[in-house]
Amino acid sequence: MKRKSPPKKSLTRKAASRAASIDADILPTLLGYNIRRAQIVLWRDFARTVADGEIRPGMFSAIALVKANPGIAQVELSTELAIDKASMVGLIDRLEDAGWIVRTRSQEDRRRQGLTLTPAGEKMYRTLKREMLEHEQKFAALYSESERKQLVTLLRRLHDAQP
Amino acid sequence: MKRKSPPKKSLTRKAASRAASIDADILPTLLGYNIRRAQIVLWRDFARTVADGEIRPGMFSAIALVKANPGIAQVELSTELAIDKASMVGLIDRLEDAGWIVRTRSQEDRRRQGLTLTPAGEKMYRTLKREMLEHEQKFAALYSESERKQLVTLLRRLHDAQP
DNA sequence: CCTAGATAGTTTGTACAGCGAACTAATATC
DNA sequence: GATATTAGTTCGCTGTACAAACTATCTAGG
Numbered sequence: 001m002k003r004k005s006p007p008k009k010s011l012t013r014k015a016a017s018r019a020a021s022i023d024a025d026i027l028p029t030l031l032g033y034n035i036r037r038a039q040i041v042l043w044r045d046f047a048r049t050v051a052d053g054e055i056r057p058g059m060f061s062a063i064a065l066v067k068a069n070p071g072i073a074q075v076e077l078s079t080e081l082a083i084d085k086a087s088m089v090g091l092i093d094r095l096e097d098a099g100w101i102v103r104t105r106s107q108e109d110r111r112r113q114g115l116t117l118t119p120a121g122e123k124m125y126r127t128l129k130r131e132m133l134e135h136e137q138k139f140a141a142l143y144s145e146s147e148r149k150q151l152v153t154l155l156r157r158l159h160d161a162q163p
Numbered sequence: 164m165k166r167k168s169p170p171k172k173s174l175t176r177k178a179a180s181r182a183a184s185i186d187a188d189i190l191p192t193l194l195g196y197n198i199r200r201a202q203i204v205l206w207r208d209f210a211r212t213v214a215d216g217e218i219r220p221g222m223f224s225a226i227a228l229v230k231a232n233p234g235i236a237q238v239e240l241s242t243e244l245a246i247d248k249a250s251m252v253g254l255i256d257r258l259e260d261a262g263w264i265v266r267t268r269s270q271e272d273r274r275r276q277g278l279t280l281t282p283a284g285e286k287m288y289r290t291l292k293r294e295m296l297e298h299e300q301k302f303a304a305l306y307s308e309s310e311r312k313q314l315v316t317l318l319r320r321l322h323d324a325q326p
Numbered sequence: 327c328c329t330a331g332a333t334a335g336t337t338t339g340t341a342c343a344g345c346g347a348a349c350t351a352a353t354a355t356c
Numbered sequence: 357g358a359t360a361t362t363a364g365t366t367c368g369c370t371g372t373a374c375a376a377a378c379t380a381t382c383t384a385g386g
Contacts, residue, residue: 025231037322068188159200
């Protein structure tokens with residue numbers, strides 16, 4: 001948003017020729033390599049676009065799920081997001097410290113911590129969602145609608161596989 | 164895009180405590196979410212399949228690039244892999260400590276460290292490549308050949324974008 | 327009922343990755 | 357020759373993954 005035209009410094013001839021001559025071997029054919037590269041690009045733009053870098057993709061996802069499922073337990077969150085339950089503790093800690101989420105001990109099962117958004121969390125989520133969609137739009141614009149759906153479908157098949 | 168549950172007053176989660184009634188909201192439609200989930204699945208299987216967990220995807224990529232481009236400089240590696248140059252130092256350190264890579268100060272430009280595989284590194288690469296292809300195969304098997312190519316094409320378009 | 331096992335959450339410890347900032351040595355540019 | 361740029365490094369900070377052990381609680385089998 002703020003950065004319109006980067007310096008666009010021209011490479012020296014030496015650097016340009018060397019960069020162009022790199023042989024990436026089998027890497028460009030590998031699913032993992034391409035997904036990793038795509039992930040990096042998305043992640044960087046996310047940091048620039050959403051919450052001014054104070055929120056990570058995992059935190060956004062957690063907030064969205066708590067918003068859609070008030071009272072959800074941490075273990076359900078970690079299952080849905082494929083995040084380790086130990087890592088989830090720190091993630092929720094940060095959201096709680098920020099004042100966006102509260103843990104409430106469940107009465108029926110006192111092992112559980114039900115998670116809900118605070119009013120501040122609700123407000124934050126509205127902002128986050130708007131910024132998130134703006135972020136998403138930059139990349140969705142690279143595709144036709146059918147391509148985008150196809151990409152999502154193929155990715156979903158991959159992460160639903162559990163080999 | 165919203166037509167799921169009209170009465171937004173979801174029961175306090177205890178009712179749905181059993182299993183998968185979680186509403187993932189907009190997340191499943193987002194490119195970033197699906198790529199992140201796919202990445203996690205791939206990364207876990209990689210850890211189980213390749214080098215018995217002693218190698219990370221970034222290390223594999225680095226070794227493959229050094230193999231294909233003997234004498235490549237660290238900055239070229241980090242550009243190609245989209246890894247921060249500061250992070251690259253530690254990555255190369257680990258590969259050097261393992262005895263797979265050597266840094267050699269360039270004569271023409273003495274700032275540069277040319278990277279090459281040691282004989283042990285060459286040998287390791289042959290093993291890694293075999294295990295990598297085995298890992299890849301598990302996931303490629305989820306797709307027809309044209310789907311796989313389509314997926315790679317769409318991902319490449321994403322990571323070649325630099326918004 | 328009681329015990330054994332499972333589950334939710336936490337803590338601890340280890341390792342890795344990203345990123346900014348500052349630094350050195352060497353090279354390039356004017 | 358002064359200045360800027362580049363390659364590599366180090367430091368500090370934050371965040372994530374995973375394993376292991378631990379507490380508190382719930383569930384099932386006998």
